[in-house]
Every structure is written in C-alpha cells, then in structure tokens.
Amino acid sequence: MSKIEFPQNFLWGSATASYQAEGAYKEDGKGISIWDVYTHIEGNSKNNSNGDVASDHYHKYKEDIKHMKECGQNSYRFSISWPRILPEGRGKINPKGIEFYKNMINECLKNDIKPFVTIYHWDLPQSLQDIGGWENKETAYAFRDFSKILYEELGDKVELWVTFNEPRFFIYSGYLIGNYPPSYNDPQKTIQASYNVMLANAFAIEEFRKSNAKGKIGLVHSFSPVYAISDSKEDRIALRNADNYFNNWVLDTAVKGEFPQDLVDKLNRNYDLSFMNKEDLEIIKNNTVDFIGLNYYARALVKAYTIGETVLKVNNSGKAKQGSSKIVVKDWFEMVADPKSKFTDWDTEIYPRGLYDGIMMVKERYDNIPIYITENGIGMVEKMVSGKIDDSPRIEFLKLHLIEIHNALSSGADVRGYYVWSTFDLYSWVNGYEKRYGLMYVDYENNNKRIPKKSYHWYKDVINSNGSILED
Numbered sequence: 398m399s400k401i402e403f404p405q406n407f408l409w410g411s412a413t414a415s416y417q418a419e420g421a422y423k424e425d426g427k428g429i430s431i432w433d434v435y436t437h438i439e440g441n442s443k444n445n446s447n448g449d450v451a452s453d454h455y456h457k458y459k460e461d462i463k464h465m466k467e468c469g470q471n472s473y474r475f476s477i478s479w480p481r482i483l484p485e486g487r488g489k490i491n492p493k494g495i496e497f498y499k500n501m502i503n504e505c506l507k508n509d510i511k512p513f514v515t516i517y518h519w520d521l522p523q524s525l526q527d528i529g530g531w532e533n534k535e536t537a538y539a540f541r542d543f544s545k546i547l548y549e550e551l552g553d554k555v556e557l558w559v560t561f562n563e564p565r566f567f568i569y570s571g572y573l574i575g576n577y578p579p580s581y582n583d584p585q586k587t588i589q590a591s592y593n594v595m596l597a598n599a600f601a602i603e604e605f606r607k608s609n610a611k612g613k614i615g616l617v618h619s620f621s622p623v624y625a626i627s628d629s630k631e632d633r634i635a636l637r638n639a640d641n642y643f644n645n646w647v648l649d650t651a652v653k654g655e656f657p658q659d660l661v662d663k664l665n666r667n668y669d670l671s672f673m674n675k676e677d678l679e680i681i682k683n684n685t686v687d688f689i690g691l692n693y694y695a696r697a698l699v700k701a702y703t704i705g706e707t708v709l710k711v712n713n714s715g716k717a718k719q720g721s722s723k724i725v726v727k728d729w730f731e732m733v734a735d736p737k738s739k740f741t742d743w744d745t746e747i748y749p750r751g752l753y754d755g756i757m758m759v760k761e762r763y764d765n766i767p768i769y770i771t772e773n774g775i776g777m778v779e780k781m782v783s784g785k786i787d788d789s790p791r792i793e794f795l796k797l798h799l800i801e802i803h804n805a806l807s808s809g810a811d812v813r814g815y816y817v818w819s820t821f822d823l824y825s826w827v828n829g830y831e832k833r834y835g836l837m838y839v840d841y842e843n844n845n846k847r848i849p850k851k852s853y854h855w856y857k858d859v860i861n862s863n864g865s866i867l868e869d
C-alpha cells in the first residue's frame with residue numbers, strides 16, 4: 398500500500414452554519430429568518446428546540462477559532478446569516494452584522510486560518526419568505542444584491558466563496574418533503590424554487606466576476622452518488638432518474654451551465670415550466686463555478702420504480718424511529734437499504750467507498766474540476782463520562798472517508814481540502830441538539846462550554862502527520 402500523504406497546500410478544516418451555530422438571534426440588529434419563525438412553532442422540531450442560542454458562536458467565535466488553530470486546522474468554513482446583514486432581506490444594511498463577520502474573518506486570518514465563506518446556508522430573511530421566498534424570482538435578485546454587498550465588504554480578505562449550501566437538500570426538505578420551512582409538499586413549487594435558486598447562483602457568480610473580490614467561487618452540493626442494485630435496463634433507467642433527482646440538476650447546471658435535457662423533458666410532461674426563459678438560461682450558461690464543494694454523508698442505492706404513490710419519509714427522530722425512512726418517487730425510482738450495510742440511528746448508510754466513487758464521477762463528468770469535501774461527518778448521541786467524550790465511532794468514520802479521499806487523489810482527482818462537519822456540536826435543524834457532529838463537545842447545560850472530544854485530538858494528529866497516521 399502506498400504511503401498516505403496529502404498534497405502540500407491541502408486545506409484541513411471543519412465547518413459550521415450561521416443558524417446552527419451563532420445564536421444571538423435577535424442581537425445587534427439582526428432580522429428574523431424563516432428558521433427563527435419555523436422553530437418557534439410548536440411541533441416543528443425535536444423537543445421544540447430552536448437556534449435562539451445554538452452554540453453561542455456569536456459570542457464565542459474567538460475561543461472557537463483558537464481551538465481550530467490548536468488542532469492545526471488551516472481553514473474554517475462558515476456561513477453568513479443574511480438577516481444579520483440585511484434584516485429585511487434587502488435595502489438597509491446592518492453595520493453590526495458586517496462588523497461581526499469582519500471580526501470573524503480577521504480572527505481567522507490572524508490565526509492563519511483560511512476563511513471559506515458560504516453565502517447562503519438556509520436562513521432566508523422572513524421578509525423575503527413573505528413575498529414568496531424561493532418561488533419568487535425577486536428573491537433571486539435580492540440574493541444577487543446580498544452577494545454584491547459581501548464581495549464589497551469582505552472580498553479583499555476571503556479567497557474561497559460558495560453561493561449556496563446544498564440547493565437540493567433545502568429545496569426538497571422545504572418544498573417537497575415539507576419538514577423544513579416553508580413546509581410544502583408540492584412538486585410544482587419545488588421545480589420553480591429549484592430553478593430560481595440555480596438562477597440566483599448564476600447571478601451571484603456574475604456579480605463576483607464583476608467585483609474586485611479575489612479568489613474563487615463555487616457551490617456546495619449534498620452529494621449522493623447513485624448506484625443501482627442491478628444492471629438491468631429498468632434499474633439503469635432508475636439510476637439515471639435518481640441521478641437527475643439527487644445530483645445532476647445542481648451539478649450540471651452549476652458546472653456546465655445547463656439543466657440536464659432529459660430531466661427538463663421529463664418534467665415538462667407533467668409540470669408547467671413556462672417560467673424558464675431564454676435570458677435566464679443565458680445567465681446560467683455564462684456564469685458557472687470555479688470549483689465544486691461536495692458534502693458527503695451517504696450514497697443512494699436505487700432500483701426501478703414498481704408501484705404506488707410517491708413516499709418521502711425521513712427519520713428526524715433517531716433511534717426511536719430507526720428504519721422508518723423511505724423514498725419512492727413515482728415513475729422515477731425507489732430507494733433501497735442495503736441489508737449488508739451499517740446505518741446511523743437516523744438511517745444514514747455508512748458507505749465510505751461512495752466518497753471515492755463519487756469524487757471519481759465528478760472528476761470524469763466535469764473535466765477534473767477542483768473539488769473540496771466541504772462536509773463529512775457522523776451524527777451521534779453522545780454523553781460526557783468523567784469530563785471526557787470518547788467518540789471512537791466518529792474517528793473510525795472520518796478515518797475511512799479520509800482514506801477514500803486519498804485514494805481518489807492517487808487516482809488523479811483534484812481534491813483540495815476537507816472539512817469535518819462540524820467544528821463543534823451545533824443545532825442539527827429539526828433533529829434538535831441530541832444529534833451531535835462536533836469535534837468539540839458543547840455542554841449546553843453549562844454555559845455552552847467547549848470540551849475537545851477524542852476525535853478532536855485524533856484530527857490534530859492526522860493534520861500534524863499530513864495523513865500518515867491513517868495508515869495505522
């Protein structure tokens with residue numbers, strides 16, 4: 398076996414998102430986001446939890462960055478809260494919001510940590526939801542203007558930008574499954590919102606190219622490499638359908654500037670696509686990404702659709718509902734759980750090999766485009782024992798995935814960085830606070846005290862050894 402060694406300039410980091418980490422939801426002039434509204438409605442999230450305080454990163458960011466530094470991390474991926482910058486989504490800027498992110502970025506730079514900025518990680522200003530949210534093209538224009546402000550204010554210091562975190566995930570959850578705001582089950586709205594998000598992505602890239610911001614811009618995708626259970630004709634058709642459903646409408650559109658034609662044709666048979674127009678498609682064509690961020694949690698294993706209505710059931714409860722997830726998209730495909738695989742309490746398959754295969758798929762399809770693994774991690778219920786957190790399963794999980802990344806590098810893929818999800822425990826959206834992902838434990842009962850987990854120390858050794866301890 399070849400020695401494990403990562404490239405010289407490889408970025409070793411971890412990631413968070415504003416709503417999940419910051420808290421301070423009404424502080425210093427911040428406006429209200431759709432998540433603030435949604436989680437304050439009883440029954441919408443586990444134990445009626447919300448991100449009002451979250452991990453209190455707003456007040457503890459210096460301490461958090463210090464921990465990253467001590468771990469050897471040289472990059473930090475975080476997102477900007479849109480309503481912190483523009484409380485109403487458009488118009489008047491909140492100077493305190495700008496100041497907060499400037500301080501965060503300066504603190505990173507002071508510690509030789511490269512800031513990796515996500516412009517949108519789901520906390521849409523409520524005022525924009527009030528005009529129709531992502532269904533309304535006005536929101537795409539507002540996003541363009543928001544991105545422009547960020548390039549002007551932060552563009553001299555940030556070299557890595559992404560427009561959106563996971564269009565597929567937040568759109569499907571919000572518009573098709575209905576377990577995220579704005580909580581619809583409506584394919585027509587899903588298609589319209591998806592289109593507007595990809596248009597907004599292109600607008601923001603167009604603004605980036607016009608601005609004086611340095612660096613590169615990409616998009617982060619919730620990547621589910623698709624496998625079929627057999628090579629039969631029916632299963633291969635299901636594979637293509639599932640690939641369009643999970644991946645291609647985001648990746649093809651972001652990288653090649655075109656929605657997959659077979660997907661458009663299929664949708665056109667049942668839905669109204671009259672909102673698609675030449676000018677928009679030209680903007681999408683002319684404004685593509687410099688790189689792709691892949692968030693990898695699991696693959697999608699599929700077979701041919703057999704019978705019945707569409708079912709989109711996700712398990713946001715953990716162990717109590719283990720095995721309850723089910724995805725069938727009528728006339729498209731059915732998802733299958735491999736009986737040989739291991740799954741988390743939330744039904745996420747543990748399948749490290751999918752990361753290798755997925756990176757290689759992206760490499761082949763998109764001409765060896767630069768890739769960052771912008772999220773990878775495992776959610777677990779964890780308890781502190783004698784002041785310590787032994788999260789050995791997380792170490793095993795991260796180790797196996799890092800080995801697959803190294804394998805992909807050895808096969809010629811251009812992977813430039815890796816970000817553990819998450820830097821510290823944070824609010825896992827509707828799953829609440831029990832589902833922890835952090836390298837650092839957050840003691841929510843005790844002033845959000847940070848305590849390094851076993852995985853934090855392990856990650857430090859991985860970084861220090863430039864990966865060679867992964868061989869042990």
Ligand code: BG6
Binds near residue numbers: 824
């Ligand atoms: C990604 C998101 O989909 O997965 C994160 O970018 C999210 O925001 C992470 O927290 C894990 O998902 P969950 O639902 O378990 O928190």
